Amino acid sequence: MMRRRTTLLASCTALALALGATACGGGPVAAGGGGKSLSGQTITVAGVWSGSEQKNFQKVLDAFTEKTGAKTQFVSTGDNVSTVVGSKIEGGNAPDVVMVPQVGVLQQFAKKGWLKPLSKTTEQSVDTNYASVWKKYGSVDDTFYGLYFKAAHKSTVWYSPDALAQAGVKPPTTYDAMLKAGHTVSDSGLAAFSVAGQDGWTLTDWFENIYLSQAGPEKYDALAAHKLKWTDPTVVKALTTLGKLFKDKQLIAGGQKEALNTDFPGSVEKVFGPKPEAGMVYEGDFVAGVAKDQFGKKIGQDANFFPFPAVDGGKAPVVSGGDAAVVLKEGKNQKAAMTFLEYLATPEASAVWAEAGGFLSPNKKLDLASYGDDITRETAKSLIAAGDSVRFDMSDQAPAAFGGTKGAGEWKVLQDFLRDPSDPKGTAAELENAAAKAYQG
Template identity: 85%
Template sequence: MMRRRTTLLASCTAIALAFGSTACGGDDDVSAGGGDKALSGQTVTVAGVWSGTEQKNFQKVLDAFTEKTGAKTRFVPTGDNVSTVVGSKIEGGDAPDVVMVPQVGVLQQFAKNGWLKPLSAKAQTAVDENFAPVWKNYGSVDGKLYGLYFKAAHKSTVWYSPDALAQAGVETPKTYDEMLKAGRTVSDSGLSAFAVAGQDGWTLTDWFENVYLSQAGAEKYDALAAHKLKWTDQSVVDALTTLGKLFKDKQLIAGGQKGALNTDFPGSVEKVFGPEPEAGMVYEGDFVAGVAKDQFGKKIGEDANFFPFPPVGSGDAPVVSGGDAAVVLKDGKNSEAGMALLEYLTTPEASAVWAGIGGYISPNKNLDLASYGDDVTRATAKSLVDAGNADAVRFDMSDQAPAAFGGTKGTGEWKILQDFLRDPSNPKATAAELEKAAAKAYGS
């Protein structure tokens, strides 16, 4: 408790910038829910993809903002098609004030459409103080800062049941080939190796990105992400071939390809950590921990743990990140109050609310690691923040793409990789389909 209080005091300057001198008491204490309630009577509408546990946890952050400022909040789930839903609301005269944008490409699209307000001077100052430059770069378009990365993700983590691996007599793997070998041993012991959330196309893009970054290297990853390298490049075919070996192995995937295509992300976590386990491992980001803990009562570090996504062949271990950026829409009815929410979200205080609950990593470098509830999350958060400070991570490739290619359900990369999961027999043809869809979305 003392360590957290020290952090909040140290970050008092940033909080004061965002909310004025009322954020910091004259006795050097930060009172719970302090603030002058200057926004009483206003309602901030926030739209985002979060549902279930994530929405519930974010609501606690919004409730803390309400207690501080007096502004009420209303969260509107968008589903995965954020761009389409927000565009429709703007056209219909019902624009939200704030949108939590899950893709860099969508943020760029919103900015180029003229929908966004640049961050206020107060918010920009706090971003400079509390965030590594990489996060500011991803939130900027043409030199203007529009997005505040409130929630980050470490997407190079493979989560497993320690009991399942122990019963199979396998250690956590150090290479991709070792991981598949360990998976087959787990399967021989009675469980499938992996629960794959093929119903959610975004999880398949994450699988591809980790394999590609490790196998092809950072230079080609950056080129492919910017579409300066075509998807028909042999490096893409090679990565798809590597991934296809996993997808077509019925011993490795719970329910086989059909079962994977009928499993969404929460369902994939349930298949490993639920009351009737079907698999020993599930690949996805650090947010797996939140679902395992909140929905299935697992103790992170004991009942659920992770190992880093292992290197493929002679490549390096990948470090892929993602994140959700808060932006303010010009057409929101309470956009000024929306900007006040962003100013609050820049503070370590706001991040600490969700950090203490779990299923969350903040890119805020001034958030005390003691705010996290377990050692596993603490270590994951430190790894990502350190990598961000060193500019040593690569942002989720599909999130950098135009939404039509990398961020829309039922089309583009999401659908093509779902088709590949269904039939991984022709990686070259899949690469050609990916290039066709990318060229259309990028306009090249």
């Protein structure tokens, strides 16, 4: 979702070569409609992207035009993609393709009967080039509707190398070691963590990483589907673990009160801005975009990350999100739209945006050399290496009333928990009450 989108602009070297290679390359698209066979057709693509993300996606659209002759038009929907797309369908002006930013929205579109199943060519590309988890999240009732083109890695803890070096701390590999390292950083004069408590979604991400590592993927899946109640002991345990951080005023910049008044960009500023207040900030790969674009930090030198560490002997978590391309039944150019998705499933398409920056691909066949810097390459490598252990952001899978509404549901309950983390069991009960209402609705 847009609330989580901040682009990492990397170098754009060899982009012209990449476009040339895409334009004359082979692969599924050539079979499905290469050689300018789509000349005269226009594909309308809707999505939440704006700014640099829209600019870089346009390079992918331009490469497709060069390859097939089809013209493209991008329509930015803003955050509420489901409402905008629904209105366009009702008005007889449906886009051909929608880039869907949430699993829950994809499922909603499918259940409303808005989507066409994707072509066998696209499905074969995904079966060959993606971990099966990506097809799972793109499918509803065993029908494949959504091709995940752009991914986010949300299990990265970003830090100031200078701050950790001055404290004599190395990147930790366990949650307890991370808190211990945080105390060492704090003793050296900076708070350990900057926490963006004003944005409730960052708190859900903290919880999800802890829960996935501590409780395991099966419990995570069950909780995401509300087949497991939020009052389950595993939830209470994860909240207790998160509470170790929240209640320790030495670890959080400004304490809980200031954290609740800090939004996501502000949390990055507290680590990488002109007046650092903390040594570390947890959030996804998009932290790098803020550090680089707003504060002039060189990624890999002035800003780096370590993987979110393992909790209580579990595996280190890999929580992800992403944008899936779907084809609408009401679109006017369905054949060309299907060809476009066949193109998006190729590593050639991913390479165009990878070289432009601010992009991660779940496509295993994309050459890591396509990425513009070593840190992005490491992030992408970690995402690919996780394979089927990747789990999608839990709150993005939930009904918006629970997992995606400011001042309500999970966001509000976890903000209250940040304010007072003394009663994990009571917080779990509040989460269950909110979830029960939302999932019934």
